[in-house]
Amino acid sequence: MLAVLLILSMALAAGWAGVRLWLDARRHARALGETNAGLEARVAERTVALTQALVSAGEKTKALQQANDAKSDFLAGLSHELRTPLNAVLGFAELMRMNAEAEPLTRRQGQAVDQIHAAGRHLLTLVDEVLDLARIEAGRLSLSIERVDPQLVVRQVCDLVRPQAEAAGVTLSAPAPVAGLGVTADRTRLRQVLINLLTNAIKYNRSGGHVWVEMRQTPEGAAIVVRDTGIGLPAGRMAELFKPFSRLGREESGIEGTGVGLAVSRRLAEAMGGTIQAESVEGEGSTFTLHLPPAREPLAVVTASPLTDEALPEAVMLYVEDNPSNIALMRHVVAALGPIQLHVAETGHEGLALARDLRPDVIVLDINLPGLSGFELKARLDADPLTWGIPVLALSAGAMPADVRQGREAGFRDYLTKPLDIRAFAKALDRALSAPGDAERPRAA
Known part of the structure; x- marks a missing residue:
């Protein structure tokens, strides 16, 4: 009997121990479930917060990019608007200095012209430096890295x-x-x-x-x-x-x-x-x-070619420009350069018609023309059998790298920027007028 009671008590003890283990396991499981639920809730909250942060960062990045684009557009426009009046200021000042022998200036007038020219060059330098700084900060600076002496x-x-x-x-x-x-x-x-x-x-x-x-x-x-x-x-x-x-x-x-x-x-x-x-x-x-940094291979010997002082050959030139001060400057420049017959058109459509009638030796285009842009006019000149072979130079206040690149891609013989560099313009005219193959293009009767 005693043995039976002992076995029964042991069985009860074991059963109770099992019950306690089961209760403890259930309690732990419940606690673990609550912990997991809390973790999942926090992960969900963090995920929502991170998603919102990423969306906010994306919106800020987009806003910053739009601000940078707006700044670049503003600076490009500012450059164009400043270069247009500077073209007249520097161009006429340079012409007065070049023409001092034919039309002598007094000492005070000469000093005044020098001051005008110096101030204009200083303003142009400021425009260029601010634009360069803006392009660098925006990561839009384009460089042509090559071997240089x-x-x-x-x-x-x-x-x-x-x-x-x-x-x-x-x-x-x-x-x-x-x-x-x-x-x-x-x-x-x-x-x-x-x-x-x-x-x-x-x-x-x-x-x-x-x-x-x-x-x-x-x-x-x-x-x-x-x-x-x-x-x-x-x-x-x-x-x-x-x-x-x-x-x-x-x-x-x-x-x-x-x-x-x-x-x-x-x-x-x-x-x-x-x-x-x-x-x-x-x-x-x-x-x-x-x-x-060093060049990777030996440099070839390079010599600088001097600026030629020879007069330009007699030629017919068409200038398409709508700004009166730029037209007046070009008339003075052409008079100083040599025996060139200058014809002027003030709109793109007028320039196209005059080019067909005159079939000039060279055409100089502004880019921002009323009615028909310089790029559109260049394309129409190239597509017309009467004008396709005429060398065309661009002379524009659009001096941003993208403007120059677009001008080269459009096929301009040279892309010159305002303010006009008279010596560079003379060299570009000389290259255009002396280029081989131009003699075969159609001429006016």
């Missing part, structure tokens, strides 16, 4: 700024030739960077001062050093040197400047795979060193 570019820039140095009483020393020196860079942008460094070295120098340009081979490529005896910078302001629109306390110095050039120059150097370093001692001068 830096010695040739440096010599050309030194020759360009030497008159400025002489006028300021500053001696400019060009570098000695260095054998086998070659880099990869965008030739136009390299020239822009060097012009900025040299003009700064001259502007912020002193009368009787000196600017040295040196070149040397380095393990990383080549270094171009611009060293001056100018006013220098205090150590505490060196950190501001490459910040846009910072004049470093020289706002009241009377020296022209915008504080944009060095910022653009550094970013252009970096975009070409190089760097710009600066050292300065207040009262003693500054040194800027431009480092550029």
Whole structure:
């Protein structure tokens, strides 16, 4: 009997233990289920929040892109609107200087024309620098990286700024030739960077001062050093040197400047795979060193071709332009260049009709014409058997890279931008008038 009771008590104990285990397991399962439900709820909340954040970020990115596009469109329009009046300001000032022998100016008039021309060039530089900075910040800067002989570019820039140095009483020393020196860079942008460094070295120098340009081979490529005896910078302001629109306390110095050039120059150097370093001692001068990557293969010997001073051949030219001041400027330019018969049309449709009647030797088109754009007019000229072979030059205030690229794709013989560079225009006319194959195109009876 005792054994039976013992077995029964053990069975009951085991059963109770099983019941407790089952109850504990059920309690744990319920707790785990509640925890999982809480986790799922939190994951769902986080997913909703993350989705909303991504949507918000996408909307902000889209808004920023739209703002950048709007800024680019505004700057492109601003560039066009500023270049159009600058075309007349700089063009007439340059013509008055070129024509001083035939129509002499008084000393005061000559000084006034020089001031007008200098102020116009300064405004044009400001427009270009602000546009470059905007394109860099928007990631839309286009570069043509190629093998470049830096010695040739440096010599050309030194020759360009030497008159400025002489006028300021500053001696400019060009570098000695260095054998086998070659880099990869965008030739136009390299020239822009060097012009900025040299003009700064001259502007912020002193009368009787000196600017040295040196070149040397380095393990990383080549270094171009611009060293001056100018006013220098205090150590505490060196950190501001490459910040846009910072004049470093020289706002009241009377020296022209915008504080944009060095910022653009550094970013252009970096975009070409190089760097710009600066050292300065207040009262003693500054040194800027431009480092550029090496060319991958030896550079061919390149020589600069001088600007020809020969007169243009007698020709018939059609100019399609709706701006009266630009038309007046072109009449003066053509009169100064040589025996050219100039005909003017003020709309695209009028230009097309006149081109068919005259069949001129060369046509110069503005792009933003009333009724028919310059691109549309160019396409119609190419499609017409009477005008298809006439060389066509574009002369436009649309100077953005996309405008120039579109002009080249449209087949213009040259794409020139306003303000008009008279010497560049004369060379473009000479190329158009002397191009082979033009003699076979239809001529007016």
